[in-house]
Amino acid sequence: MTPSTASAEKQAPQKGPNKNRIGLTMQDYKGAASTLCAGCGHDAITSSIVKAFFEMDIPPHQVAKLSGIGCSSKTTNYFFNTSHGFNSVHGRMATIATGTAIANRNLVNIGVSGDGDTASIGLGNFSHMIRREVPMVYILENNGCYGLTKGQFSATADKGSHKKGGEVNSNTPIDCCALAIEMGCGFVARSFSGDPKQVRTLLKAALAHGGTALIDILSPCVTFNNHEGSTKSYSYAKAHEDPLHDISFIPNYEQIEVDYEAGAMQVVTLHDGSAITLRKLDLDYDATNRSSARKLLDAARDETLFYTGLLYYNDKSSTIQDNLDLVSEPLATLPESLVCPDRKVFDSLMDSFR
C-alpha cells in the first residue's frame, strides 16, 4: 500500500543519446495533445515546461501537476503523461497545492494557473499560500483576460487596454509579482511565452529554488486578446519586452565558472546548489534587493512597462514542511504503526477522562 517513492536511481541513470541523466527522452515528458487554439501562448509555455523538466532530470512520477480552471489550467494535461495531475476548481489550486505539499514532501509540485484563476477568484488563497511558503513552481499564464469564458477582462488587464469589441478597462490592474513580493515570496519572475529560452531558464531556476516560486508569464490569448489596443498581445509584448538581464542556469553538477567584469554579472546560488547568472543589460538591476524590485514594478505599472527576468530572489529557504516540523517521509504513506498510537497511549488518555 506504500507507493515507492524511490529516487531516480531506479531508471538507468546513464545519459544516452537524446536522454537526460535519468535515462529519459523528451518524449517521456510529453502529455496529451493540446486542445487550445492554434497559436495560444499557453502551448508555448507547455513546451518550455517539458524541456525544463527534461533538462532538470526530474522523474515525472515524482511530479504533481496542479491547476484550477481555465484554458491555462487545462495545460497540465498536455505535459507529463506519467505524472499525476489534479485539475481542480476555479481559483483554488493554491489550497490543493498546500495539501499536496504537506501530504507528500517528496513531490515536485508544479501549478499552472491563469490570471482569472489567480488574480480574480483565487487572490486570497494565492496570497496565503505564498505566506505559508508552500514549495512549488507556480506558473501564471497571464493573458489579461478570461480565455475559456470568451475574453472578458481579468484583474491583470491594464487600465486603458481595450477589448476586441472596443470596451476600455477602467480598473487598476493587479500585479501578481508585486503582490507575491508583498506576501514574502522568495522567487518572483516575469517572462513572456514568446521568449522560450528565458521561460525555460527561469523554470529551471525555480525548480532548483525549492521554495515557492512564482513565474508570471505574459501568454497571449490569440483568440480574444491579441488585437491592437491590448497590452497582452504578441505584438505588444514583442515590442515592449525589456529583459532585466541575460539569464543562464548552471546545474549543480556543473562547476560554476563564469568570467565576467566586476559588476556586469550577478551570480545567485540556489537552494540545491545550482546557480543562475544574471548578465546585466541596460538596467543596473539587483534581483536580490526587495526595494529595487518594488521600485521597478511600481514604475512598470505606472508606465505600462514590461520588464522580464528574475525580479526578486531571496534565499531564505524555509518551507511549510519545515515550519510544521514534519518527518522526512511522506505523510501519505507512513505505516500504520507510526500513525495509530498504541494501547498504552489509549489507556492513558482514557484514564485522563475518568
Add this chain to the structure above:
Amino acid sequence: MTPSTASAEKQAPQKGPNKNRIGLTMQDYKGAASTLCAGCGHDAITSSIVKAFFEMDIPPHQVAKLSGIGCSSKTTNYFFNTSHGFNSVHGRMATIATGTAIANRNLVNIGVSGDGDTASIGLGNFSHMIRREVPMVYILENNGCYGLTKGQFSATADKGSHKKGGEVNSNTPIDCCALAIEMGCGFVARSFSGDPKQVRTLLKAALAHGGTALIDILSPCVTFNNHEGSTKSYSYAKAHEDPLHDISFIPNYEQIEVDYEAGAMQVVTLHDGSAITLRKLDLDYDATNRSSARKLLDAARDETLFYTGLLYYNDKSSTIQDNLDLVSEPLATLPESLVCPDRKVFDSLMDSFR
C-alpha cells in the same frame, strides 16, 4: 417610496451648545451598549468614531454602517443608533460595501472589520474592493487574533509573537496597509486605539477624502492577546508607537492658516476642501510619496516597528460611481419612469428578434 435624501439642511443647522453644525449632540451619534470585554480596544475606536462623525457634522441617517463577523464587526451596533447597519457574513463586508456604494451614492459608508475578517477570509474581496475604488472609510480593528473565536492567531499576527498559551506564530504577517497601497488605495493610515486623538483626526481626514480610505488600527484584545510576548498588546503598542507626524484636521469651512517653518510641516488638501497638516517629528516622512510608504512599511515589518499616522495619501479621487458613469441620484430610488424603458423601446427590441 423614495426615501428623501435631503441634505443636512432639514435639521436646524445652528451650532448650539454641545451641538454640531447640523444641530445634533454627541448623544445623537451613540449606539447600543457595547457587549465587548471591558477594556477592549474596539470600544475606544467606537468612541472615536462617534466623535469624528459628530465633529464632521454628518447626518447619521445618511450613513451606512457595514461589517463582517467578529468582535470588531459587532461594533457597528454600538454607534449611530439612527443609521442603517448591516452586519453581514465573515469576510464579505467589502462586497456588501461595493453594492451599497453603487446603489446609493449619497450614503457615507463606514465599514468596521477585524484582522481575521479582512486579512484572512476576506483578503481577496478586500483587495478587489480597493482596486475598484469603492468610496468608504474602512476601519480595520487589528488585534492580531480572532477575538470572537477565542484568540487564534490571525494573518496579521507577527512572526514570532506568542499566544497566551505560549505557542509561537511561524507565519509571515500580512500588512494590510502595504497591501492597500499595492492595490491602489489613495488613503492609507495606521493608528492605535490607545491614541484616540490621532484616530479621530485620521477618521475625519478619511471622511473628507471621499474615496476608499483604510485605517488600520492596532486595537488590543484584552482577553486573548494582551500578554507579554504579544506584539498587539497595550503595553507593546504604547512602548513602540512611533507617530510619523503630528496630525491636525482643518475642516473646509475654516481658513487654512498654518504657521510653520519650511519643511517642518506638510499640508495635504482633501477632496472636500478640508485639509490636514502633518507636522514632522523625528522622521522626515512624505505621506504623498508611494516609495517612502513602501520603504517605511518594509522596514516596519522587517524590524517589527509600529509607525502610526497617515502612511500614504494620493489625491486621485475617481470612485467606482464615476467609473460606472452613474447618474447623480441614488440608483435605489430612481423613479420607475427612469428605470423601466417604454413601449417604443420594447417594440423596437421586439422587432429586432423578428
Add this chain to the structure above:
Amino acid sequence: MPTATTEPTPSESPASGGPIINDMVIKVATENGSGSQSSNLILLRSLFNMGVPASGKNLFPSNIQGLPTWYTIRVNEDGWMAQRNHVDMLVAMNAKTVVDDLAELTPGAIVILNENLSHFVTRDDLNVHLVPFNALVKDIVKDAKLGKLVVNILYVGVVAWVLGIDMEALEQGVDWQFAGKAKAAELNKKALQHGFEWARANAKAKEHFAVRRSDAAKGQMMIEGNEAAAMGLMFGGVTFAAWYPITPSSSLCEYLAGYMNEHRRDPDSGKATYAIVQAEDELASIGMVVGAGWTGARSFTSTSGPGISLMSEMVGLAYFAEVPVVIVDVQRMGPSTGLPTRTSQGDIGKAYQLSHGDCKHVLLIPGNVKECFEFAYESLNLAEEYQTPVFLMSDLDLGMNKCLSEPFEMPEEPIRRGKVLTAEDLDRVGEFARYRDVDGDGVCYRTLPGTNHDAAAYFTRGTGHTETAAYSEKSDNWQQNMDRLIRKFDTIREHVPQPITELSGKGGVGIMAYGSSDDAVQEARHYLAQRHAMETSYCRVRALPVNGQVREFVDQHEIVYVVEQNRDGQMAAILRSEYPELATRLISVVHYDGIAIDAESIVNGIMALASRG
C-alpha cells in the same frame, strides 16, 4: 446578385409520394472556432424567414477552438421544436467525427460531405452528396485563413438547394447575421450563391426532404433565453447587476450590458441609470447584489452551478436577514465543473434549500423563452415584495439556443416594490419594527438606508433578532422568527407563477415536468397518445414552492411521471416530501446525459415504467 428560384421543379422531387415537407432534422458537424456558427445561424434564420418553424441547438465543447461541434436544426411544421436524436440530413465537415456521425444516420438520410472524406462512407443507404469544397472555396477566396471561414457558408448554399430553401430568405439571413458588416455580408452571399449553384448543377439524387414556405412561424420571434431574460430584467427596472463569467450564463449579462447601455441612460444627463459590475468571483457578485438589494436597488446576479455553490453562505444571509435579490441560475451539467457546455436541471433541489440551516427559497422556472422574459421581470417584483432571494432557474438549452416564440408582451402593470416605508410613511405610521408581522402574512416592512427619519434605521444581521431587529439569543425570538419565515413562504406559495395544467380527462396518467423539458414533454404526450393510446394529463410546474394546484393535479392522477433532467429526481424528491400522502404516485423519469431531453426518451422512459406495472 439575382435571386435564384428555389422551388424545386416537379421533376426534381422524389418520384414516390413526394418529399417530406418541413419535417426534418439537419445536423452540421464542424469544429468550434471554425466560423461555422454564423453559417448555421444563417441557415436557421433563413428557415425562420420562410415562416417555417425551426429550432437550432448548438452542441459545443468546453474549449475555444478545434474540438467537435454539432449544430442541429429541427424543422417541424407542427411546431415540435424539442431535441430530436434522429438525423435526416448531415453536413459532415469534421473528419474527426465523420465515422460516428455517419453511423447514427437513419436510412435514406441526406449527407453533404467534402469529397475528400468520401472514403468514410461505408453505407449504401444514404443519399450522399460529395462536394468539392476545397475547389469551391478557391473560386471565392485565395487566402487560406479566410477560406476556412468561407467553406461554412458554402455548405449552407448546398443545403439550401438540396432542401429548396429560398435564396431570398437566405440573403435576409446573411444581412441579419452580418448587420453593419457590409463586406462580410457580400462575401458570404457570394459564397452562398456559389454553393447553391454548384448543387443545382451537380446534386442529382432524389431527396426525401424538402422545405417550403409556410405560415406556421408567422408573427413569431426567434430569441435566446439569455437574451429574453436580460430584456425582462431591463424592463423590470433592474438597476444593479454583478456577475462573474461562467458558461452558460455569461451571455445574459453581456446582452444586458448592451441593452442597458442603449436604453437605460438618463435622457437628460446621458448618465447610466444602472450599474453592471464584473466581480472578482461569485462570493463577491452575490455580496454586491445583496448589499445593493439591502440599499434598495433592484439587483441581480447570474451564474451557473459552481457559482451557486459559492453563493451558498450569502444566500442564507439574504434569506434570514430578508434582503431582496434575484439569482439567475443558467444550469449546466454538474456536479463539479462537470460538462460546462451541456444542459441540465441538476440544481433545482440544490437551489431550493441552498445554504446551511433551515432555509427554503423561491424558484421561478421558465419553460420557454417567453417565460424567461416574463419571469425575469417578475422575479424582481417577488424579491422585493417578499424580501427574499428569488432564483430564476434557466438552463443552457433554453438560455443559449435560438428558440421560436410568440412575441412577448410589454408589461403593463407598474413594478411592485413591496413594503418599503419612506420618511413620510414613518411620520404617518409612527412606529417601525423591521421584523414585525404587521399584516399577518409573514411579510414585514422595511426602510432603505438614507431615509431621512429618526425612526427609519434598523440593524440588519444574520444573527438572531427581535421584531425590532435587536440582537437576541432568546429561544422564543428565534423560533417565532423562523416560524414567521415559514408563514411568509406560505404566503409566497400563492403568488408565484402557478402551474399550467392540461387534463386529458381520459385516464389516470399524469406527467409533471418543468423548465426546458416542456417542448419534449408536449411532443412525447402526442406520441404516447398516437402510438400507445396513452392519453396523459400534464402539469408544468413553474415555480417552487408548489401550491395547492400542483397537489390537486397529483391527487387527480393515479400515476404521475415526474420528468426531469437530472439523475436524482430532485423535483420528485421535493414533491414527495411536500405531499407524503401522494408520494407513491410520483414516479421519476430522468434524463441526465447532457443532451437536451427529447420526446423519444420520455416516451421510452414512461413505457418502460408503465410496462413494469
Add this chain to the structure above:
Amino acid sequence: MPTATTEPTPSESPASGGPIINDMVIKVATENGSGSQSSNLILLRSLFNMGVPASGKNLFPSNIQGLPTWYTIRVNEDGWMAQRNHVDMLVAMNAKTVVDDLAELTPGAIVILNENLSHFVTRDDLNVHLVPFNALVKDIVKDAKLGKLVVNILYVGVVAWVLGIDMEALEQGVDWQFAGKAKAAELNKKALQHGFEWARANAKAKEHFAVRRSDAAKGQMMIEGNEAAAMGLMFGGVTFAAWYPITPSSSLCEYLAGYMNEHRRDPDSGKATYAIVQAEDELASIGMVVGAGWTGARSFTSTSGPGISLMSEMVGLAYFAEVPVVIVDVQRMGPSTGLPTRTSQGDIGKAYQLSHGDCKHVLLIPGNVKECFEFAYESLNLAEEYQTPVFLMSDLDLGMNKCLSEPFEMPEEPIRRGKVLTAEDLDRVGEFARYRDVDGDGVCYRTLPGTNHDAAAYFTRGTGHTETAAYSEKSDNWQQNMDRLIRKFDTIREHVPQPITELSGKGGVGIMAYGSSDDAVQEARHYLAQRHAMETSYCRVRALPVNGQVREFVDQHEIVYVVEQNRDGQMAAILRSEYPELATRLISVVHYDGIAIDAESIVNGIMALASRG
C-alpha cells in the same frame, strides 16, 4: 486543609419522606468571562467523582465577556442525561437575569442568591439561601479582580453543603480542573471550604434534594464530543487537518493539536507524523484536505454551518473526482450566522446533498460521545475505502458539553485504506484505469501521486471523463460514470453504521431520531410508556444513506415519529423521498429553539400529534 465530613446528618434532611436523592437539575446563572465555567466544571466533576450520573450543559452567549450564561447540571441516578427544562436548584449570580431565572423555578426549588439580590425574590414557594458573597470573598482575597473569580467557587461550596456533596470529591474536582496549577488549586480549595462552612453554619432550611455517593456512574468517563472525535481521528491515523476557527467546532482541532503533539511524533526523530494547519478560510481548509486526500494522506477538516456552505463547491469536486476526505460538521443554529452558540441539527439535509448538480454524500451521525470517537475513526476508513467525502455530523450539544459515557474501546482492526494500487500491485495487475468498476461495486482503484510506475499516473478532474480518466464530453461516458457513482453509493449503504433499533412489540408507534437527540428520546419513550401507556419502538439512524434496516423499521410501524432538531424536518424529507410508499407514516416532530431537545417536548409533540389522529 482538613476534608470535611459531607454526609448530611439525619437531622439536617427534610422531615417528610426525606429528600429526593440524586435526581435534580441545578442551574447556575452567571456572566460569561467571569470565571464561573471552571467552578461549574468542578461541581460537575465532584458529582462524577461520587459516582453520581450527571451531565452539564453550558448555555453561553456569542460573545466573550459580560453576557448572561447558564450552566445546567442534571443529576439523575437512572442515567437520564438529556436536557431538562425544570430547575430544582438555582444559583443566581446574575442580576441581569435573576428575575427571569427565579420566575421559571418549580415550587420548592432551592435558590442560592447573593444577599444583595434579595429584593428580587417575590415568591414565597422557594427555599432561598441568601449568601453574603461579597463579605465571604473578602475573607479570602483582597484583590477585587481576583474576588470576581473567587466568588464562583464560593457558590460551589454552598451548593455542596446544601446538597451534601463530598468535600473529597470536590477537592478531587479542583485538582482535576487546576492540574498543574497548584496555587490556583489551593486558593480554590480554600474558598470552597469557606463557602461550605458558611453554609454549614447558616443554611438551616430543610431541603428537598440531596446527593449521595452512588455506583451508577462507576467505571464511566466524562468527555466532550469534540475531545472524543479528536481522539477518534488520532487513533484512526489521521495525518492532516486543515481548519478555520468557528464555534462550536474550533475546540475539536485545538484538542487534536494537543493530543497529536504529545502522541504523534516519530519516536526516533521526534518529528511530527501529522500536520495541522489553521487555514485562512473554509475554502482553503477544504481545498487543502482535498489536496492531501488526493495525495494519499488521511485528512479531515472540521467546521460548522457557514463553513459547510463555503465548502460546497469543493465538496462537489471531491464527490465527482472521488477524493477521500472527512468533514466534521459540529452543527450550530442557522441559517446564516444564526445562533452560533446554540445547538441544532439543521445541516443534515444540506450536507447530504451538498454542492450543485447531482451529488449525495455519506453522513455518519454519532448519537453520543462514544460514537463521536468511533465514527470519527470510522469516517477515515469509509472515506478512503469509498473514495468520497464523508461527513461526521456532530452538534454543539454533543461536541462542547461534558457527557458521561461508557469507556471507549481501543480499535482492534487495522485501519482500512481502500483500493490503492502500489507500484508492485501495478506490476502484478498490469493495467490501471482509474474509473473502471473492476469489482462491480462501483468502487474503483486509485494510485497515489509519487508512485514509481509508468502506469500509475492518472489525471484527476471535475469534468466528464472516461474510465481511464481522460477528458470526455460524451453523453454515455458521463451517464455511465454518474450511474456508477450511484452504484457506489448503494454499496456504501450497506457499510455505514447501521441503525440501532429497539422494537417494543406492543403496538404500532415508532420513533426515529438521530444524533444528540438520543438521550432525550430514550427518556421520552420512558414517559410515554409510563404516563401515556404508549409503548414505542425506536430506530436511531446512525448514518446516511439509509439502508434496508431503516426501511424495515418504518415498514413495521403504522406511525413513525421522526424527531429532529431543525424546523424543516430535513431527515423526514430524505426518508419520504427514499421510501415514498411509506411516506405517510413518517410524521415530523421538530424542535428548533436552540436549546438541546428535551424529553418533555418530545412527549408533548408526539401526544399533540397523536391526539390529532
